[in-house]
Amino acid sequence: MATRRGERSAAARRGSSSNGSGGGRSGGSGGGSRRGGRWQSGWRLWLKRLIWTGAFGVLLGAIALGTAVFFAAREMPSYAALMETQTAQSIIVRARDGSEIQALGPSYGEWLPSEEIPQVMKDAMVSVEDHRFYGHPGVDPLGLMRAVWNALNEDRQVSATSTISQQLARNLFLNSNRTLYRKLNEIVLAMALEWNFSKEQILELYLNKVYFGGGAYGIDSASRKFFSHSARELSLEEAAIIAGLVKAPSRYSPTADIDAAVGRANVVVQQMVKYGDLDPAAAQQVNAEAVRLQPESGQNATRYFTDWVLPQLDVILEGESFEPIEVWTTLDPGMQAAAASAIRANAPGGAQGALVSMDRDGAILALVGGTDYVQSSYNRATVALRQPGSAWKLFVYLAALEAGYTPGSTVIDEPVTIDGWSPRNSNGRFTGKIDVRTAFAYSVNTVAAQLGNEVGFSNVAGMARRFGVTTEINTQPAMVLGSSEVHLLDMTRAFASVAARGRSVEPYGIIRVTGANGRELYRRPEPRSYLLVPDYVAAGITDLLQTAVNTGTGRAAQIGRPVAGKTGTTTSNKDGWFIGFSSGITTGVWMGRDDNRAVAGLQGGAAPARAFAAYMRYAVRERPPEDFDTELKLPEWQLEPDDEYYYGDSGGYYYIDEQGNLVDPAAGKPGAGDDGTGGYDYGQGNPPARLEDPPPAANDDFLEEATGGTLPQGRNGSTVSVRRGSDPAGAKP
Structure with a gap:
């Protein structure tokens, strides 16, 4: 035993000696291994801490959410009370003379219990709006995670993920503000709805209260509005059209754009097939285009105005309220009728027309967005973007006048090339020496190009911005001829600022809003006006505009009293414009086709100028003629x-x-x-x-x-x- 212990001791000493002799590398390696072990241990420790912290945070969040849902469920009204809640307010829109021009308000139709709602309507709505409706607790975690994942991968914002329960909670209790606080409230209330009511009850509430456009709330109101019968009788095609409206009631309205409505209905049918609610063979027989629509009555040109003005209530009225209100506007019923008649009577065949007319303070007196609102509710006065042609020269000559030119300054109409661009005159000729007044009156393109090049194209763009153009402006040489697309409302506003002697004009349509018992909720404040150009520049451009009507391209706009204005025509007569003013009223007219095709014979000095004259004769009939201030009081x-x-x-x-x-x-x-x-x-x-x-x-x-x-x-x-x-x-x- 002693011998063995001695041998083991000797071996141990040899091992120790061996380790000692290799202390340089082995010792270092051993130390590194120990440090690596400590690092790995530390990493595992922090990972465990992170996991536990995350789990604890999730637990706290779940407790907080559960508590919020519990109390929300306790405070939630009964099902009967929710059936009676009103989710919209009645609105009466009045003209400047107090007459009623439109009444808007909720139409709920008949309340349909769940068992009376066609199954095809339920399946269509669930398929397109929330196909996991029957499997989630009010919030769809899978849909939310997928939306976040897609947003991260595609570098975009998180798409809408609201379930039917969330949409109902928002419609019943909240507003549509896109804030995190509102979204969290929506989640809590959606889960509280699921706590208190069955899926069938939630779907019944939703289908009877969701908004389908045109004042129709609930499927029965929508069915009667669009198809003239009860929702109990809805066909598959009709149910698909109605279900498709929820995403965007105005865009997919069958009375506004039947092609968009049919396209959206086909998407609904595809979703129903995808999620097993419709047999593929049955889907092949679906023909949404064959659906017969109820003719819409009571629509007129004033709807273009109300479509523009009513969304402004969301900005000028603070807070959410279902209180009935009256909106007092600037619209003149007589002028509106005259404007609609002038557009219909003068727009060439196949072309659309639009008109904006405003008073000297910016009050919109008439606004027409098309020849027929029933056929097309697209507002070409406020939404459409079109090239203004030579009407854009207003800004070129404003910049030139500010730079030192006068109406009598000499310019030369001759061939010119700027950065490879060679503009041509409409008559194909060059006149030689002329004055600025003549060049503007006859819309000479070569002179406008030279002036724009001299004063700077960026300065022309800056002048347009100064006068209220809100759309994108390019600064290529061709911009002087109106290649940048604009809104008719913006161009009319710019000419109104000239009429105001170079001071800013802010278009507006709402004077005041009153609530119950006449209580005033809003009154338009007195606007601040800014001097955009010196008086002599405003006088000079007015001189040019008046000459364009008296002797130039705008002669068809004459009405027997002083008128100042400018024509505009784009390539191949795709757009025709006339914008001018007289006796304190500024009116802009545009004509063209929605598909941007050429219109034979359409020039700004023809149909648009004639429509301007027809309207303005009525608009200024009770106003005294006013001479323009064109006297140039130049600086030294x-x-x-x-x-x-x-x-x-x-x-x-x-x-x-x-x-x-x-x-x-x-x-x-x-x-x-x-x-x-x-x-x-x-x-x-x-x-x-x-x-x-x-x-x-x-x-x-x-x-x-x-x-x-x-x-x-x-x-x-x-x-x-x-x-x-x-x-x-x-x-x-």
Whole structure:
């Protein structure tokens, strides 16, 4: 035993010795292994802590959610009370004279118990809105996770994931604000609904209360509105159309756009097949296009106006309320009727038309978005984007006038090429020397291109922005001819600001809103007006606009009193415009096709100008004629200079240009010409630093070197002019 213990001891010593002799590497390796072990242990420890912390957080969140749902369920009204809740308010829209022009309000139809609702209606709604409706507790976690995953992978926002229960909770208790707080409330209330009521009860509430557009709440109201019969009789095609409306009632309304409604209905049918609610063979027989619609009555051109004005209530009225309200607007019923008649009577066959008319303070007097609202509710006055053609030259010439041109300034109508672009005139000819007034009146493209290039295309775009154009503006050379798409409302607003002598005008349609017992909920505040351009620029552009109507392209817009305006026509007559003003009323007219095809004979100076004249004769009939202020009260730097004012006696003398060259006045001054700037090029019309002083020349040392002698000094030490035939050195002060 002793021997074995000794052997083991010796072996142990040898091992120890061996480890010691290899201490450099082995010791280091052993230390690293121990550190690695400690690191791995630390990593596992932090992972465990993270997992436990996460689990604890989830547990706390679940407890908080459960508590919130419990109390929400306790406080929730009974099923009978929820059946009676009103989810919309009645709205009466009045014209400026107080007459009623539209009444909007909820129409609920007949309440249908679950057993009386066609199964095909239930299946269609569940398939397209919430196909896991019968399997989730009010919130669909799978749908939410998929939406988040898609958003992360596709770099976009999380798409809508509201279940039927969430939609019902929002409709019954909440507003539509897109906030996290509202979404959390929606989740809690949806789960509380599931706590209190069965799936069939929730679906019954939903189908009887959801909004389908046109004031129709619930499937029975929608069925009677669109198909003229009770929802008990709904066919598969009709149920698919109604179910498709929930996503966007206005966009998919069968009375507004039957093609969009049918397309959406086909999507619903596909969803029903996908989730097993409809046999594929039966789906093949579905023909939503064959559905017969109830003709819509009582629609007229005022709907274009109310469609524009009513969404503004969400902004001007604070908070959520179902209180009945009356909206007092700026619309003039007589003018609205005249506007609708003028558009219908003058729009060429196959073309649409739109008109916006506003008073001098921006009040919308008439607004027509198309020839027939029943056929098409698309609002071409406020929504459509179209190229304005030469009507855009308003901003080109405003920029030129601000830069120093006047209506009488000389310009040259000649071939021009700018960055490879060569504009042509509509008549194919070039006139040569003309004045700015003539170039504008006859809409000469080459002159507009030259002016835009001179003042800067970005400055033209800035002028358009200044006058209220809200759409995207390109700064390519062709922009001077109206290649940027605009809204008719924006262009009319710009011309109204010119009519207001260069001051800003803000279009508006709502004067005040009253609630129960006449209590005033809103009154439009007095707007602040800003000077957009100096008075002389506004006077100059008004001069040009008046000439365009008197003798130029807008002669068809004459109405027997002063009118100022501008025509606009785009390539191949795809768009025709006329916008002008008289007696404080500014009116813009657009005509063209929705598919952007050419319209034979459509020019701004033809049908649009005639529609303008037909409407304006009625609109201004009770207003006195007003002469325009076109007197140019120019600043000193832009007035024609007097030689004696700048140089003393106007006798024969030489003067020296900025390069130090002697110039004979008989040969003309540098930059001279009938440009209204006194022969001086101030660099896009910018005046000298001091308006009373002439533009600076070279310094005295440079002048002495150029003239070959010492310049004489005046009494105050200033240099005097060099007279013709005299010795510069001996010139008298």
